[in-house]
Amino acid sequence: MHKIWLVTQREYISRVTNKTFILTTLLTPVGIILFMAVMVWVMSTGSDTQKKITVSDPSGLLRENLEGRSNQIFTFSAESIDSLIQTYQPGIVDGILEIPALKDSTAVNYTYRYHADEQLALDEMEAIEDGIEARIRQYKMIKLGLDSAALKKLDTKVNMDPVSVHEDKKVSSMTSVVSSVLGGVVGYAMFFVILFYGMQVMRSVMEEKVNRIVEVLMSSLKPFELLMGKVMGVGLVGLTQIAMWAILIPLAITLGSTFFGLDSEPAMPMSGQAAAAADVVGKRDIAMFLTEVRSMNWMLILPLTLFYFLLGYFAYSALFAAIGSAVGEDVNEAGSLTLPVMLPLMISMYIGLSAVNAPNSSLAIWASMIPLVSSVVMPVRLPFDPPWWQIAVSVISLLVFAVLLIWIAARIYRVGILMYGKKASLKEIGKWLFYKG
């Protein structure tokens, strides 16, 4: 145990004092700010040039009023459309909007024309159409003698109030929103963390094999001790980096919005669920959202998520280490051998994402109990309060399978790190499992 700890310390200290680590840890938040700034800039460039549009509305359908985007300036003209087209000069006027009369007050289709040498952007076109639609609606209401106050009474805002049947189950209108956000974030994070740091373990093993320190080490400690120390050391580095980002990134975003006047909302790429959730939050009470967050069973979710993360990370990175030991310096060979390990991880992430939408689908339920896949899928389902027996099956199966996998990986690693020259095939690696001592 002492030697494992020594290896863990070395791995940890040599990594966190490495310039690359310090730079990536500090520069990622800066990178996020830059990304935000670029996104905001990109998104705003399309709309910053002013568009001068002349409107010809002889029938007075719009009643000299049209609302478009802020960069669109509409000028109503009494001139005939033909003369407007004849005097059209790009640069002075960007386009001419021809509004034909609405022949029938009950028409459901209406077509207008836009005369210009330059096509309007999609969002600009949509803005004009929305504006016209609103005006036509008002026009129709007057023509049909409808009272707008009476019409408003026809609209009903519908909200669901979920009520739990059993007292021990808590449901609220926010449950699924909060669970989706939480599940989605956890699922993504698990995937990337396992992949990123697992790969680091592999590279570290390859490096030790290539620079030949491994034989010196092997005369001092067991391969299993070296493997475990390495996996733990890199894991701690991962936790350190995540913890620092958890502080630095929100700080960077806050600073970014304060100093550069960046609006983080459109710049942050959000998944469908997160966007929907953010939308909902905007409409409803934020306090309700927070209450829901607080009322979640964190005593169960936090330790279990950590458990799934740790076991998933250990099992996958032990496998990555085994691959690293088998290939040595051949990076291409490493690529082809990592595929069988990456595959279940990729599949887990996709199942995890679908589980956010349907946490109780049979796919999600089964996947959350299949070892390895469960390390990504179950944390996604945890906020949705899955039955305890599914958690139990999932925990036990993952535990057993992870121990088995680590054992297999350690046996491959033990032989692999001392093998030089020969390229190891999968069949050969299989044989290593049964080598004595």
Add this chain to the structure above:
Amino acid sequence: MEVLSIQHVFKSYAGHKAVNDVTFSVREGTICGLLGPNGAGKTSLIRMITAITAADEGTILFRGEPLNHLHPNEIGYMPEERGLYKKMKVAEHLLYLAQLKGLTRDQAKQRVKEWLERLSIMDWRDKKVEDLSKGMSQKIQFIATVVHNPKLIILDEPFSGLDPINANLIRDEIFRLKELGASILFSTHRMEQVEEICEDIILMNKGKVVLSGEVTAIRNAYKEHAFLIKYTGVLPESHLNNRLTLIQPGKMKAQLHAGEKPGHFLGQLLQSGLEISGFEEILPSFNEIFIKKVAETNA
């Protein structure tokens, strides 16, 4: 007492017998040479002695006890293919390896300091390994091998890549450690080093021990009763016969019969009036013995 005793040890890899019924022992406080061509099974054997791998069959006794997980802390191993972490600083690296050998941090610090001073490389302690020359790295590796005062030191080609000055420095350290009671198993291809350094040797070929024993005894056993005679003046041609052959003017080789007394032979030569300035037995070099034995076992 024997520091190491190998008894009928076997090790196979994928059907290939890397070590095939090997038996020998290393006496305490001696330097024992482990020789053999590439692929003879030396590394496989050393890996079993250092508990990196386990023997398929047979027993390895370390100071009279069957090899266990604590023994590697009393063994220092410098492999032929050796490396260091490039990004680590010298002292930090040595400290890490010393602690892996069971020293406490304080002990390790003390010993590392002593060794860096002894090899006059204290100024290098804060340099990164990647900035070291090959010879300097070799010194660091040597320190890493002996820093925990091992009872048994296994050195695989310790002089490769060293210039003559540093090679002498390391050789002197090996002798000093031996004087302090350590036993050394010394694996090499360089036969002149064997003659110079080792007291005992084990010659392996194709997984088996083909020759073992004390260096002087082996050389005596392989001697061919030949003597080198140095003389001055002109050698009368009548002196040369099938037993006396000229090597170059002033030097000739005498081939005696087994059991013939060299003193008697020398007396006869002196009586003939030849001015003799030197008379010494030609012992076979280890290179010759090595090549001869390997050829015999390959046949």
